[in-house]
Amino acid sequence: MTVHRLSPEILSAMESAVGQSGVAISGSDMAKYLGDWSGDHRGGALAVLKPASVAEVQAVVRLCGALGLGIIPQGGNTGLVAGAIDIEARGAVVISLERLNRIRLVDADNFVLQADAGCVLQAVKDASEAHDCLFPLALGAQGSCQIGGNAASNAGGVNVLRYGMARDLILGLEVVLPDGELWDGFCGLRKDNRGYDLKQLFIGSEGTLGIITGVELKLFPRPARIETAYLGLASFEAAVALFRQARRATADLISAFEIIGSECIDLARLVDADLASPVEAPVHVLMELSASAAVDLRALLVDFLAGAMESGLVAEALLADSDGHAKAFWAIREGLVEGQAKRGYHVRTDLSVRISDIPALVDQARHFVALEHPGWLPQAYGHAGDGNIHFNVLPPEGLTVVEARNRGADITAGLYRIANSLGGSISAEHGIGRSRHRAFWAGLAPAHRRLVTALKQALDPDGLMNPGCLLPPTETVP
Amino acid sequence: MTVHRLSPEILSAMESAVGQSGVAISGSDMAKYLGDWSGDHRGGALAVLKPASVAEVQAVVRLCGALGLGIIPQGGNTGLVAGAIDIEARGAVVISLERLNRIRLVDADNFVLQADAGCVLQAVKDASEAHDCLFPLALGAQGSCQIGGNAASNAGGVNVLRYGMARDLILGLEVVLPDGELWDGFCGLRKDNRGYDLKQLFIGSEGTLGIITGVELKLFPRPARIETAYLGLASFEAAVALFRQARRATADLISAFEIIGSECIDLARLVDADLASPVEAPVHVLMELSASAAVDLRALLVDFLAGAMESGLVAEALLADSDGHAKAFWAIREGLVEGQAKRGYHVRTDLSVRISDIPALVDQARHFVALEHPGWLPQAYGHAGDGNIHFNVLPPEGLTVVEARNRGADITAGLYRIANSLGGSISAEHGIGRSRHRAFWAGLAPAHRRLVTALKQALDPDGLMNPGCLLPPTETVP
Structure with a gap:
């Protein structure tokens, strides 16, 4: 819709770059770059x-700067918040x-990997494995998300508990700044x-302060033993107590x-x-331990779970007997996410609270949906x-x-209110x-707003980096 | 020396605050606030x-802002780089x-502790232990350094390997900004x-962007088993290979x-x-493992060291048989630092390189000292x-x-050149x-300079926060 603004001169300059x-x-x-994985968002671009x-990234950033064009850095386009989709289509x-998309270096001696930003996460994980190392970031989208996007969005996933978010896994970044400097x-x-840790600025900044072109990552020894258990519990309270123990x-x-709330199994x-x-239990827990071969992890897990069953905290427990068995457990966790996508539009959230407040969050959210939005189906997992x-809610048929979207916006707002009232976050x-x-x-x-604005202004005074993302838009749509 | 500038009006305003x-x-x-632990630096203050x-911190910051007075936030004054000592005595x-100095909250269920910035690190560790938790930051100065200073300087220590620097242990901060806002x-x-992770700005900023008044920390389960070994090896190469294995x-x-280079034993x-x-070996290694009671850590360590001795990597190995025995091993590590202090002025460095480059760093540094500064005694440990x-160098007697200081400055510069040539850091x-x-x-x-300057300018436009620290001074001494 904005192609008419693209003059022959600009096109020619872009082709030169x-x-x-x-x-x-x-x-x-352009189609595949203008819609996200979820199908929830579509946008426009000039x-x-x-x-x-990297030099071409610099050239493009300089060109956009000279022309006053907004820049939307994009990785694998697997995000869920329209961070790389210009839904307002502002040209x-x-x-x-x-x-x-090059792996630049795998230094197994020092447990370091360097990669271009466009490397797919799975490729990074594979390159690490080839050197008997682990890069622990693990997401459903790992076959298509890109490591630069993981850094820019501070991606999480299933192994945060042990290894941290993307932020914790990054040793260094290479960034093209809004003025085109590297x-x-x-x-x-x-x-x-040595002074301010500048990489922290760009991690999680969602492309609003610069374009990440390369990442330097921490690798870990590959755990030689992994034990996986699938558990049935009576309640979220029990799950939280089990985690603490x-x-x-x-x-x-x-x-x-x-x-995993048992209601999610139908989605899988x-x-x-x-x-x-x-x-068969109201609440399921998928628990994984990992360690070196020198630790008898199986015995440790069996003993722990025996105690937890004796004390009544765990009702049912299954231990994976093989890699295939463990994969089948994980397939349930992954299947429920895919299953949701098959249901089309639904309310997606990504809430966090203090761990001890998880039961209150789920209770209040379920109560709110049942009371104010009967017919909608809550799904609690995470x-x-x-x-x-992730407290998600599926619309009723029909x-x-x-x-659905209009009502979904109300439900989202209600769930945010509940998370906020518990001192939680609307984006974990x-x-x-x-x-x-x-x-x-x-x-x-x-005070927080002023700090965010001051940072943005200091690094991107012209406001060209990912306009409309994270910060409120500074310009209005023409 | 600057007291004469303190008018009765200013003094009275300070007393009101x-x-x-x-x-x-x-x-x-003022004496104890104007000299640091090492005795290397002395400064002045108005x-x-x-x-x-916290409200009084805000009042003081507003008062200094109104008067245009520089502000030097100070914790336990145990730093080694004159970060809280105004050596130029600019008033x-x-x-x-x-x-x-209040511990505000210990939430063992969620493994979280909140404390005032002025709490001594040991008090934070003790409060954690009282709830059967571990706060793992561990420094020689832990009996007097303050947790706010640890955050502001992104302190390291002996457990970084497992638990990270102060940055990695901080969940949240409370900061009085340069304009007095909280x-x-x-x-x-x-x-x-949720957007930019603002706490990262202040961690490691050494008081140049605001005053940390409170910290929210991650706690960990207290390891029920700790095994400690003291090893003798033939070389730094062997130590690096052992670490990797x-x-x-x-x-x-x-x-x-x-x-620990064996030359350091004389210091202890x-x-x-x-x-x-x-x-009796050229290089000593103090190695500690920790885990829950469910892991047979002793067997793991014995097996590992047996293999390392068989392959010739480790020449001698002693395992601590008791807590007291382990403490005796650690007393050597702590004693050598105290011993250095007793020697008076010496060259102190805090270099880091890729782990595989440690042998090159030590070799080149020793060679440089022997060749260009004969008589000076290198000490390598860390x-x-x-x-x-920490490649430190003691002056010859006499x-x-x-x-000593003049020659020491040359030696420091030479050691920095070596670290830089290996792609290392002059401040680990x-x-x-x-x-x-x-x-x-x-x-x-x-590009790095511009980013550092832009950040400082964005958060502290008047340049009143810890002037002369980290950034080059923006004003000249009157």
């Missing part, structure tokens, strides 16, 4: 540019990092306390502690109709070990998309993007 | 103010946090991805991996003349698991302090302060 094959301007060529080197340029923040050091009993050998059946639930619950791991920035901004204290 | 007992202006009252509440005001960044959440063999159950003997070295070597954990800011600044790429 990234080559003809690096420029997409037709609707069909052009999609695909630089093939910005999408810069896709997909052609910057900041080389690679150092290869495990410990470096497990942290102490294992001294933090837990690598995942996922919680949309992907695998024959799926049999491993347990990374309980991080206090992070609603039009417009009706997905970020703010364009779909949450109003709720985000409304919830900020004045 | 913090009460009479909160103001020190005489040389004797006054030392000791606010007893700033020291704000000591020592009266803000930013409340406590949230109690393990996971929160140990990471894999234990899947990161190592909580400390300290390296300055503290305990009867000290017998546990091993946190090898982090790539962090030099005057002035002669101690920070920049006033003693390293010229070397720091000289080593920065232009």
